[in-house]
Amino acid sequence: MGKLQFQIGDSEHVRIVLPSKQHGNRELFIGKAMVRMSGLNTTQEVMITRSNLRRFFDQLDKAHKTLKGAFQLESTDSRFKLKGSVNRKGAFQFEVVCTGLHFTHPENTEWSASISFACGGMDYQQAASMLKMEEG
Secondary structure (H helix, E strand, O other), X not given: OOOEEEEEEOOOEEEEXXXXXXXXXXXXXXXXXXXXXXXXXXXEEEEEEHHHHHHHHHHHHXXXXXXXXXXXXXXXXXXXXXXXXXXXXXXXXXXXXXXXXEEOOOOEEEEEEEEEEEEOOEEOHHHHHHHHHHHO
């Protein structure tokens, strides 16, 4: 099996890449979130639980079907958050929040950045299917 990966957005996007095989803790995926926006361009390490990922995909599916609802995916260390909602017209709105540490001497600086964006393109169904197959 390949990697669990999905993308929210098109040219400006958030892409999550997680290994499909975990070593040790089968509940935790450790991978990367790449944010490529005109106002924020960063790659974050993410630690996402299997149950949180499953809940996120279920929330996205429900939002697609009903054209209402909210959804959220968060790294266990809270350094990456992807939140979103959809309106009755099918317009999806997302917010990405990334935080990190910049190690300098004599101080360490914590930073935080967030950006909101609207999108119509999402490519997550294959990752959701892979996750279900792995669990079944």
